[in-house]
Amino acid sequence: MITFLFSLFIVFAIVNIAYYIGYLNFTSIPNTVTNNSDLPISVIICAKNEAENLKQFIPSILDQNYSNFEVVLINDASFDETLEVMESFLYDPRVKLVNVENNEAFWGKKKYALTLGIKKASNPYLLFTDADCAPESKFWIQKMASGFAQEKSIILGYGGYFKNKSSFLNKMIRFETLLTAVQYFSYANWGIPYMGVGRNLAYTSSEFYNQNGYATHLHLKSGDDDLFVNQAATKENTSICLDKDAITRSCPKTSYKSWITQKRRHISTAKYYKKKHKALLGLFYFSQFAFWILAIFLLSFLIHWQLVLGILVIRLILQLVVIWKSAKKLDELDLVWLTPILEIFLICIQFGIFSLNLFSKPTNWK
Numbered sequence: 001m002i003t004f005l006f007s008l009f010i011v012f013a014i015v016n017i018a019y020y021i022g023y024l025n026f027t028s029i030p031n032t033v034t035n036n037s038d039l040p041i042s043v044i045i046c047a048k049n050e051a052e053n054l055k056q057f058i059p060s061i062l063d064q065n066y067s068n069f070e071v072v073l074i075n076d077a078s079f080d081e082t083l084e085v086m087e088s089f090l091y092d093p094r095v096k097l098v099n100v101e102n103n104e105a106f107w108g109k110k111k112y113a114l115t116l117g118i119k120k121a122s123n124p125y126l127l128f129t130d131a132d133c134a135p136e137s138k139f140w141i142q143k144m145a146s147g148f149a150q151e152k153s154i155i156l157g158y159g160g161y162f163k164n165k166s167s168f169l170n171k172m173i174r175f176e177t178l179l180t181a182v183q184y185f186s187y188a189n190w191g192i193p194y195m196g197v198g199r200n201l202a203y204t205s206s207e208f209y210n211q212n213g214y215a216t217h218l219h220l221k222s223g224d225d226d227l228f229v230n231q232a233a234t235k236e237n238t239s240i241c242l243d244k245d246a247i248t249r250s251c252p253k254t255s256y257k258s259w260i261t262q263k264r265r266h267i268s269t270a271k272y273y274k275k276k277h278k279a280l281l282g283l284f285y286f287s288q289f290a291f292w293i294l295a296i297f298l299l300s301f302l303i304h305w306q307l308v309l310g311i312l313v314i315r316l317i318l319q320l321v322v323i324w325k326s327a328k329k330l331d332e333l334d335l336v337w338l339t340p341i342l343e344i345f346l347i348c349i350q351f352g353i354f355s356l357n358l359f360s361k362p363t364n365w366k
Helices: 001-028 051-062 082-087 110-120 138-149 169-188 206-209 225-234 255-269 275-300 305-330 334-360
Strands: 041-047 068-075 095-100 127-131 133-135 155-157 159-161 201-204 239-240 248-250
Touching: 001 169, 001 275, 001 305, 041 051, 041 110, 041 138, 051 068, 051 082, 051 133, 051 305, 068 082, 068 110, 082 095, 082 159, 095 110, 095 138, 127 133, 127 138, 127 206, 138 201, 155 169, 155 225, 159 169, 169 239, 169 255, 169 275, 169 334, 201 225, 206 225, 225 305, 255 334, 275 334, 305 334
Parallel strands: 041 068, 041 127, 068 095, 155 239, 159 248
Antiparallel strands: 127 201, 133 248, 155 201
């Protein structure tokens, strides 16, 4: 039995190390992109009860250093002052407003609201972000639009979160976001893109209509970003934008309960990914989980402890190199030295979320 467990540890260690070696390829991609795009862009923001965030963050969108864009604001049946706040920006001729009222057939469906916003857009190039997001710079639109200039129809950007250095939850949320970005950027770099995040995602209207919009997953509460990319993205039509000026930041959850509710919703869409993506993602998570469980068990009972410890150190060093190089690209360097602790906590939380989702469904997007 002991020999079998040690052999399993070796197998999962090799699998996990292989993934991180693959992620190293992503970290070597240059950050620079071409800046000569003047393509017509429609920035699309769908909001439900986001009055205060809209007041704070829409000015940073309107202040972008880009000559050819409009902003489509979508009020998704809000019951706060979201509509009034949106109307206050109509003084700017670049702003359009879509007011989605309660609809018995589509109540609470963000994808329905987004579809109406996309139909309202005048421009063929669509750039999505959330109401609580702010671009890192005035060149966000320019940097993301450069991917379209390379004749790509889907552009994956990084949507991070604002930092709170004193909060462990904040670090946990940002670490999970960073690790997820390492994965979806790496997969796209390998030629098998599988997801993007709606906080910073762009695609053409023609791609949207070619896919019949969100029709294949309209019945699901989540997935307007990752499921659409999973369905539409290919090696040929997808580009990634790693320029620091193209990063957006949004407000993270401030309680574990609200964050876990959010992650339950996100994770619930993963079962609808393509089979090859589910297999690869599942293997990575399981290799992490099994690696740590077996390492702790074998070290606790001093079973081949020198070899186990040596493999653990090698794996940790490789992981730290990947996280450090990725964090440097995406401006998350304060997370690097907490990586082992954050990883173990994240694995446990994800296991709990998977278990919860087996017995109950997550709630709607707002």
